[in-house]
Amino acid sequence: MAVYTHVSAEALAAFLHRYDVGALVSVKGIAEGVENSNYLVDTDAARFILTLYEKRVAADDLPFFMALLDHLAARGLAVPPAISDRDGAVIQTLEGRPACLIRFLPGVSVSHPTPAQAQAAAAAMGDMHAALADFRRTRVNSMGIATWRPLLDKCGRDLDTIRPGLFDRIDTALATVEQAWPLGLPVSAIHADLFPDNVLMHGDSVTGLIDFYFACTDVRAYDVAVMHSAWTFDARGENPDAAVGAALLAGYTAAFGLSDAERAALPLLARGACIRFLLSRAWDWLHTPADALVMRKDPLAYLRRLDWYEAHPEAFA
Numbered sequence: 001m002a003v004y005t006h007v008s009a010e011a012l013a014a015f016l017h018r019y020d021v022g023a024l025v026s027v028k029g030i031a032e033g034v035e036n037s038n039y040l041v042d043t044d045a046a047r048f049i050l051t052l053y054e055k056r057v058a059a060d061d062l063p064f065f066m067a068l069l070d071h072l073a074a075r076g077l078a079v080p081p082a083i084s085d086r087d088g089a090v091i092q093t094l095e096g097r098p099a100c101l102i103r104f105l106p107g108v109s110v111s112h113p114t115p116a117q118a119q120a121a122a123a124a125m126g127d128m129h130a131a132l133a134d135f136r137r138t139r140v141n142s143m144g145i146a147t148w149r150p151l152l153d154k155c156g157r158d159l160d161t162i163r164p165g166l167f168d169r170i171d172t173a174l175a176t177v178e179q180a181w182p183l184g185l186p187v188s189a190i191h192a193d194l195f196p197d198n199v200l201m202h203g204d205s206v207t208g209l210i211d212f213y214f215a216c217t218d219v220r221a222y223d224v225a226v227m228h229s230a231w232t233f234d235a236r237g238e239n240p241d242a243a244v245g246a247a248l249l250a251g252y253t254a255a256f257g258l259s260d261a262e263r264a265a266l267p268l269l270a271r272g273a274c275i276r277f278l279l280s281r282a283w284d285w286l287h288t289p290a291d292a293l294v295m296r297k298d299p300l301a302y303l304r305r306l307d308w309y310e311a312h313p314e315a316f317a
């Protein structure tokens, strides 16, 4: 359960008092998520998400994320903008953490996406990239390729406690990816973490894209590669579903398009995505206290994906 910071009833009431959102009726910690503390807040007027930013979200980056959400919402995309208080402020401090009150979006995230759901979600990513073509703010990817080797070195040989030989395995895979990383592909604002749990759906329709807290300026096709790695395998990183992968590429291509150079780069970008998520999960695996109210995610599920992408360079043909 991702609740790192407890919010007292008194602090929440004082916080809500800043807004024109009605009176507090109930508040519950949200089990899903690993990065931030999230609460479901009901007032007598509406339902909201309260997020307190933890771990990897820097307070200085919040204006970028909020501007991105406003930009997408203004273009009609189903993303949840933060609510302004009576003075027009969206970023507050609550229990000592940066915090925002966010519009609640309906829908559920699917655990086992069908091809139709993957197609719709990838089309939503394509629509998002189209809408971001004129978004001018930039943010360096705090989990981009330049950070992978320092993170590998920080994890060090502790990786071998997760799986013997893991450090050397990733060291070698990363060297290959670094050496071949494509230069010159289109760069734009991207989501960078569009996993199934960050897409809200009703049946086969997308009702919301959420969790933009890794959004950044990076290779646009990398967003597609991240999505492919997250959507086409089961939770253990096994049983890749070719129909889901094909539907995802079809959905994205129909909505936005992929150049030949972007498509050709996808196998390598996907291997990079595997290293990125393996390393962040491994760091959390090694450093999350045993009593923390959060479900650690399995780093080896991304090793299995990496094995598969290395063995199947034809996956995106």
Ligand SMILES: Nc1ncnc2c1ncn2[C@@H]1O[C@H](COP(=O)(O)OP(=O)(O)O)[C@@H](O)[C@H]1O
Binding pocket: 002, 030, 032, 033, 034, 035, 036, 037, 038, 049, 080, 102, 103, 104, 105, 106, 109, 197, 198, 208, 210, 211, 212, 213
């Ligand atoms: N705007 C929203 N509308 C509806 N549910 C949301 C919204 N934002 C977050 N949630 C719920 O909270 C969960 C955790 O949010 P998320 O942003 O993914 O957390 P984290 O950043 O910690 O991973 C989501 O899986 C979803 O169930």
Ligand SMILES: N[C@@H](CCOP(=O)(O)O)C(=O)O
Binding pocket: 032, 033, 034, 035, 193, 195, 197, 198, 211, 277, 280, 281, 297
């Ligand atoms: N998607 C990442 C972890 C980030 O968590 P999220 O709940 O914010 O998507 C992973 O699965 O490793």
